[in-house]
Amino acid sequence: MAEKLDLNLIRKDFPILDQQVNGSPLVYFDNAATTQKPQVVIDALNRYYTQDNANIHRGLHTLAERATTGYELTRTKLKDFLHAPSTDQIIFTSGTTAGINLVAQTYGRANFTAGDVILVSNLEHHSNIVPWQMIAQETGAEVQVIPVDELGVLDMVAYQSLLTDRVKLVAVNHVSNAIGTINPIKQMIDWAHRVGAKVLIDGAQSVAHFDIDVQALDLDFFVFSAHKLFGPTGVGVLFGKRELLETMPPYQGGGEMIKEVSFSGTTYNELPYKFEAGTPNIADVYAFGFALDYLASLPKNAVWEQEKALLDYATEQLSQIDGLRIVGQAPEKIAVVSFVIDGVHPQDIGVLLDKFGVAIRTGHHCAQPLMARYDLVGTCRASFAFYNTKEEIDLFVKALKRCLMMLS
Amino acid sequence: MINQTQDELIEEFGLFDDWADKYEYLIDLGKKLLPMSESFKTEDNVIKGCQSKVWLHAEKQGDLVVFQADSEAIIVKGMISMLIRVLSNHTPEEIIKADLYFIDQIGMSQHLAQTRSNGLVAMVKQMKNYAVAFSAIA
Numbered sequence: 001m002a003e004k005l006d007l008n009l010i011r012k013d014f015p016i017l018d019q020q021v022n023g024s025p026l027v028y029f030d031n032a033a034t035t036q037k038p039q040v041v042i043d044a045l046n047r048y049y050t051q052d053n054a055n056i057h058r059g060l061h062t063l064a065e066r067a068t069t070g071y072e073l074t075r076t077k078l079k080d081f082l083h084a085p086s087t088d089q090i091i092f093t094s095g096t097t098a099g100i101n102l103v104a105q106t107y108g109r110a111n112f113t114a115g116d117v118i119l120v121s122n123l124e125h126h127s128n129i130v131p132w133q134m135i136a137q138e139t140g141a142e143v144q145v146i147p148v149d150e151l152g153v154l155d156m157v158a159y160q161s162l163l164t165d166r167v168k169l170v171a172v173n174h175v176s177n178a179i180g181t182i183n184p185i186k187q188m189i190d191w192a193h194r195v196g197a198k199v200l201i202d203g204a205q206s207v208a209h210f211d212i213d214v215q216a217l218d219l220d221f222f223v224f225s226a227h228k229l230f231g232p233t234g235v236g237v238l239f240g241k242r243e244l245l246e247t248m249p250p251y252q253g254g255g256e257m258i259k260e261v262s263f264s265g266t267t268y269n270e271l272p273y274k275f276e277a278g279t280p281n282i283a284d285v286y287a288f289g290f291a292l293d294y295l296a297s298l299p300k301n302a303v304w305e306q307e308k309a310l311l312d313y314a315t316e317q318l319s320q321i322d323g324l325r326i327v328g329q330a331p332e333k334i335a336v337v338s339f340v341i342d343g344v345h346p347q348d349i350g351v352l353l354d355k356f357g358v359a360i361r362t363g364h365h366c367a368q369p370l371m372a373r374y375d376l377v378g379t380c381r382a383s384f385a386f387y388n389t390k391e392e393i394d395l396f397v398k399a400l401k402r403c404l405m406m407l408s
Numbered sequence: 409m410i411n412q413t414q415d416e417l418i419e420e421f422g423l424f425d426d427w428a429d430k431y432e433y434l435i436d437l438g439k440k441l442l443p444m445s446e447s448f449k450t451e452d453n454v455i456k457g458c459q460s461k462v463w464l465h466a467e468k469q470g471d472l473v474v475f476q477a478d479s480e481a482i483i484v485k486g487m488i489s490m491l492i493r494v495l496s497n498h499t500p501e502e503i504i505k506a507d508l509y510f511i512d513q514i515g516m517s518q519h520l521a522q523t524r525s526n527g528l529v530a531m532v533k534q535m536k537n538y539a540v541a542f543s544a545i546a
């Protein structure tokens with residue numbers, strides 16, 4: 001018998017979960033939007049500002065040394081987390097969106113020309129569409145779209161035929177935030193490399209659920225946000241291959257990213273600092289390291305089992321509701337259930353569920369092209385984390401049934 | 409007149425103690441909203457900034473502004489129904505000057521006033537904009 005998570009203990013690590021909302025116990029099923037933070041992360045933030053705060057890298061005094069060490073320690077932890085070859089290839093950004101924009105504005109601007117193709121998928125979050133449209137417009141490149149089938153699975157035959165030697169970059173998410181599909185990124189990367197294209201994987205929704213090995217995957221670029229990985233908001237990570245990062249021009253100019261500045265010319269700092277202009281988000285980066293430690297302390301298989309159990313149970317319970325249809329039924333899914341109900345607008349469900357203390361997300365989930373694909377105005381999305389319980393799913397389903405009665 | 413209607417709404421909602429009953433009443437108002445002519449459901453009449461689609465049409469009948477509106481979401485329709493009951497069939501000046509205190513006083517302001525995405529604020533603004541436009545033409 002495999003080790004199981006002790007949910008009573010785990011939930012105590014996340015103090016926010018223990019509260020009443022609108023008179024009912026909070027049921028937090030909006031983990032795809034952002035995850036909650038364990039006490040160790042909250043304590044680290046507090047400790048940083050209470051004991052260690054100073055600006056990093058240039059100071060010679062003790063606090064500056066401590067702050068620098070704390071900040072850089074998270075980079076080292078991320079190297080292990082991603083199985084990256086070196087810490088130089090781990091660049092701190094403010095989030096997934098910032099990482100994608102960085103790659104578009106530096107790598108894209110330097111490498112795309114008229115007639116080139118940037119391939120995205122129909123499953124993407126707006127963050128992995130709009131930055132490419134912007135750079136495409138500037139460079140004359142073209143954004144093309146890998147279609148998705150009825151179940152929410154990318155059409156790999158179409159992908160293969162879209163992969164011509166005009167394709168310079170493939171930008172896809174590892175996991176769809178709107179419907180939970182896990183994309184076969186290993187295969188997609190291999191195929192893209194065969195035609196000489198680089199690949200950016202948006203890992204915003206995958207890092208909380210699987211092990212990522214950037215070397216085994218042969219990733220060119222990988223981006224994600226700390227806040228979806230039980231860490232603070234305002235921190236993101238961009239991993240890149242060394243030869244790509246080294247030849248990319250800097251993004252923003254300023255302090256930290258330079259080696260020497262004079263009015264006759266400026267030389268840039270080395271990786272990763274070349275891409276970290278200005279004072280970074282030191283406190284949150286430091287605290288993020290504790291989220292990584294926390295995750296590493298959990299039995300990985302038990303976390304997966306728990307998430308799988310929640311997905312299966314929620315799918316089974318929701319499927320029994322009349323008129324409810326699950327959007328996104330890919331065989332490979334993370335613990336996300338997106339659904340619509342005949343004759344009921346998702347917004348009405350979201351508003352009423354909140355009154356029962358249940359937090360889900362409704363709307364287009366920043367994936368309007370995907371909603372358009374299924375001819376939907378939006379969906380209701382319940383997204384789970386390992387700290388959620390079956391009892392919470394029962395509360396959610398019961399509340400949902402009450403909402404439907406009120407709306408009928 | 410506008411205030412009299414507001415006071416009626418406050419009284420009606422005052423009959424319900426718990427939030428579920430108030431919502432059920434609001435949903436009921438939504439269901440009873442007079443249908444909007446399909447010909448007015450144009451892209452131009454869509455109010456931006458709402459999670460569900462909301463259409464609003466206004467026209468001048470004599471001295472009075474008459475509103476028609478609809479939404480895909482029933483709770484939003486309930487809110488529309490209240491706004492129309494309060495503001496429709498009044499002069500542009502009355503609409504421009506109206507202080508919509510009922511929103512805070514029907515006991516649902518926690519939801520209605522606070523959530524930007526429900527479009528209530530955008531709806532009120534658009535209704536007042538129409539009134540301003542009509543008063544400028546007159």
Ligand SMILES: Cc1ncc(COP(=O)(O)O)c(C=O)c1O
Pocket residue numbers: 032033094095096097098125127128173175176177202204205225366
């Ligand atoms: C797949 C995906 N990509 C990108 C983003 C954007 O992340 P952030 O807002 O943290 O930059 C999200 C967040 O919802 C996401 O789910």
